[in-house]
Amino acid sequence: MKTTVQYDDIREFEFKPGTTLSSYLQLTRDDVKSYFLSGSSLVDCSCPACLSHERSEAFSKFGLNYQECSNCQTLYVSPRPDENAIDEYYRKSKAREFWNQHLLTETEAKRREKLFKPRVQWIIETVEEYFPSAQRFSSINSVHPPFLQELVESDYFKKIRIVTPRADLSHVNCEKDGVQVVNDAIGAFSNPTDAVTLFEVIDRLSDVNAFAGALDKMLVPGGLCFLTTISISGFDLQVLWDKSNSIFPPDRMNVLSTEGLMLLFERHGFECIELSTPGLLDVQIVANAYKENASIEIPRFVRYLMEQRDNDTLQTFQEFLQMNRLSSFARAVFQKK
Amino acid sequence: MGNALKAGIVGYGYMGQIRKTVIEEHPNLELSAICDANLLLADSDFGCPIFTDYRDILEKDVDIVFVCTPNAFSPEIVISSLNQGKHVFCEKPPGRSIDDIRDIIEAEKANTPAKLMFGFNHRYHPCVNEAKVLVDSGRYGKILSLRGVYGKSGGLGFEDSWRNKKEISGGGILLDQGIHMMDLFRLFCGDFQEVKGFVTNSYWNIDMEDNAFAMLRNEQGQVATLHSSATLWKHTFRLEVFMEQGYFVISGLLSKTGSYGRETLVVGKRQFEDETFALGNPREEVTYFDRDLSWITEVSDFVDCIQNDKCVTNSSSTDALKVMELIGRIYGDDPKYKVERFGGGGE
Ligand SMILES: [Zn+2]
Numbered sequence: 084m085k086t087t088v089q090y091d092d093i094r095e096f097e098f099k100p101g102t103t104l105s106s107y108l109q110l111t112r113d114d115v116k117s118y119f120l121s122g123s124s125l126v127d128c129s130c131p132a133c134l135s136h137e138r139s140e141a142f143s144k145f146g147l148n149y150q151e152c153s154n155c156q157t158l159y160v161s162p163r164p165d166e167n168a169i170d171e172y173y174r175k176s177k178a179r180e181f182w183n184q185h186l187l188t189e190t191e192a193k194r195r196e197k198l199f200k201p202r203v204q205w206i207i208e209t210v211e212e213y214f215p216s217a218q219r220f221s222s223i224n225s226v227h228p229p230f231l232q233e234l235v236e237s238d239y240f241k242k243i244r245i246v247t248p249r250a251d252l253s254h255v256n257c258e259k260d261g262v263q264v265v266n267d268a269i270g271a272f273s274n275p276t277d278a279v280t281l282f283e284v285i286d287r288l289s290d291v292n293a294f295a296g297a298l299d300k301m302l303v304p305g306g307l308c309f310l311t312t313i314s315i316s317g318f319d320l321q322v323l324w325d326k327s328n329s330i331f332p333p334d335r336m337n338v339l340s341t342e343g344l345m346l347l348f349e350r351h352g353f354e355c356i357e358l359s360t361p362g363l364l365d366v367q368i369v370a371n372a373y374k375e376n377a378s379i380e381i382p383r384f385v386r387y388l389m390e391q392r393d394n395d396t397l398q399t400f401q402e403f404l405q406m407n408r409l410s411s412f413a414r415a416v417f418q419k420k
Numbered sequence: 421m422g423n424a425l426k427a428g429i430v431g432y433g434y435m436g437q438i439r440k441t442v443i444e445e446h447p448n449l450e451l452s453a454i455c456d457a458n459l460l461l462a463d464s465d466f467g468c469p470i471f472t473d474y475r476d477i478l479e480k481d482v483d484i485v486f487v488c489t490p491n492a493f494s495p496e497i498v499i500s501s502l503n504q505g506k507h508v509f510c511e512k513p514p515g516r517s518i519d520d521i522r523d524i525i526e527a528e529k530a531n532t533p534a535k536l537m538f539g540f541n542h543r544y545h546p547c548v549n550e551a552k553v554l555v556d557s558g559r560y561g562k563i564l565s566l567r568g569v570y571g572k573s574g575g576l577g578f579e580d581s582w583r584n585k586k587e588i589s590g591g592g593i594l595l596d597q598g599i600h601m602m603d604l605f606r607l608f609c610g611d612f613q614e615v616k617g618f619v620t621n622s623y624w625n626i627d628m629e630d631n632a633f634a635m636l637r638n639e640q641g642q643v644a645t646l647h648s649s650a651t652l653w654k655h656t657f658r659l660e661v662f663m664e665q666g667y668f669v670i671s672g673l674l675s676k677t678g679s680y681g682r683e684t685l686v687v688g689k690r691q692f693e694d695e696t697f698a699l700g701n702p703r704e705e706v707t708y709f710d711r712d713l714s715w716i717t718e719v720s721d722f723v724d725c726i727q728n729d730k731c732v733t734n735s736s737s738t739d740a741l742k743v744m745e746l747i748g749r750i751y752g753d754d755p756k757y758k759v760e761r762f763g764g765g766g767e
Binding site: 085087088089208211212 | 546549550553554557703705706707708709710711
């Protein structure tokens with residue numbers, strides 16, 4: 084198993100312009116109310132990562148309750164909407180429409196260059212090392228047309244499929260690029276696959292365990308699963324906790340710890356090839372939150388760090404977080420045994 | 421265990437014990453016998469028959485012999501095992517001299533289809549593996565040069581170790597440890613035609629070198645420099661690969677004690693066309709490795725060669741011969757330090 088550390092200069096606002104993001108959060112709050120809180124039934128669940136029932140109430144966001152698993156420290160919503168309700172939300176909600184129209188397009192060029200180009204390279208290099216014969220590629224719930232374009236242009240995989248897209252793919256010419264769009268639910272998807280990507284997918288699933296089981300069936304032995312997610316093991320999420328703008332339902336219904344992530348995939352017969360937290364923004368996010376609201380509750384040490392130390396120290400601290408898998412942006416590669 | 425190959429270990433020191441663990445963990449291997457002249461047979465419970473003479477193992481129903489003895493004894497055991505039709509996995513170095521490996525190769529040729537592989541396990545370390553994949557991808561252009569440092573701190577008992585007795589080991593730190601770095605040079609750049617070397621004994625009271633410095637150049641103009649040392653005072657493994665479009669730094673090694681530091685691969689991309697970045701200080705990506713699978717994967721490779729009748733292409737006898745020739749030329753290039761067994765140059 085390995086972990087990767089990256090030194091880069093991405094700034095938070097480049098990906099999530101502040102005003103646009105707060106509009107998105109407001110819309111999400113309203114949509115959660117109308118989609119999940121009125122009428123539809125919520126179901127209680129155990130920890131999505133380790134299945135433990137031991138937990139304590141963490142906080143509530145947009146009217147839904149977050150629990151902290153006592154075994155693996157994963158943070159998750161329970162009771163929660165079922166998969167159909169979630170699916171409905173992602174197809175029809177105003178928040179989603181806003182996301183597709185504003186957040187994605189406003190930052191598209193930057194995302195493509197800074198996020199998706201390196202991400203495609205990460206996939207290709209890992210495949211070359213661990214499963215060089217891989218040809219059939221699937222992206223699940225892809226919400227990133229620039230990623231798709233980058234992948235198609237790399238011309239690496241013979242067959243590319245997008246399974247149950249939750250994105251507007253209208254400006255991608257799938258036919259011309261030989262990309263197949265499959266609208267089956269993942270459980271019903273039976274075509275064998277060599278490599279699959281889950282970008283921020285497990286964060287918003289209703290039944291993570293069933294999904295991991297379906298994934299196991301879909302991948303051939305030796306097949307690779309590439310995953311990105313936010314992790315509750317990360318610095319800014321631990322420090323800001325309920326005040327974090329990154330934790331909200333349904334986009335972040337499951338916020339797994341790195342330990343929980345390992346437990347989930349190992350339970351389903353996967354071996355971890357890589358687990359990294361190459362996030363660049365933890366310290367900056369906390370610093371910004373503190374700048375906006377100096378009365379925000381943060382540990383004394385962190386406040387001291389923010390008030391007294393310069394950027395070099397903060398940068399070194401961020402690198403320390405990456406080296407020890409303590410940043411809140413996680414990426415992982417699991418291989419099916 | 422129906423199709424498992426029966427494995428015997430000759431030499432139960434540091435390496436023999438590592439091999440035992442690997443054999444026991446490997447699904448296609450079954451430990452059948454251990455031999456060591458110094459084993460206290462009565463006191464030990466190894467779960468397999470124990471011998472003090474390797475010839476007894478060769479009489480047994482053993483498919484593979486793991487030769488983990490000091491350099492002076494390995495060639496004879498390897499050759500005898502091959503002559504009995506056994507497959508042989510031999511630790512590095514392949515004896516004390518070029519003549520040793522040449523004799524071994526003769527026995528190998530005379531005993532096909534018996535397979536022979538040497539324990540150049542550094543090839544299988546995850547950081548080396550990953551760097552090799554990146555080099556082979558061609559995305560970084562061609563290799564321009566290599567720079568390798570491999571060294572240890574000596575320490576208590578160092579002067580008394582068999583590794584530092586010339587009649588047993590045949591060479592000092594270069595033959596013991598530097599050989600791995602030389603093997604990696606060959607892994608990345610192939611064969612080298614020009615060799616320059618300084619071989620010194622600068623600190624330890626031993627009758628062989630405690631430092632070796634070498635510069636190698638091949639027909640493609642790629643240059644590799646090596647510092648192999650027993651006076652670094654800090655255990656160090658560092659291989660830098662300079663490419664046309666970037667560089668890799670392989671450093672640290674996963675080991676039992678962790679004394680070489682966290683196994684790390686730094687990837688830097690040449691960036692001087694991009695004015696937004698400071699010149700000469702490119703973005704780097706650093707990967708840390710947590711698990712050393714080198715022992716198990718190298719043996720898996722060998723088992724695969726045996727069970728599927730494939731040629732040994734990694735850590736083969738040719739690799740062993742070529743690296744011994746290079747080492748012989750380094751010794752031979754320093755007029756102040758001629759090691760007799762290497763025949764003063766090996767050319
Ligand atoms: Zn849990």
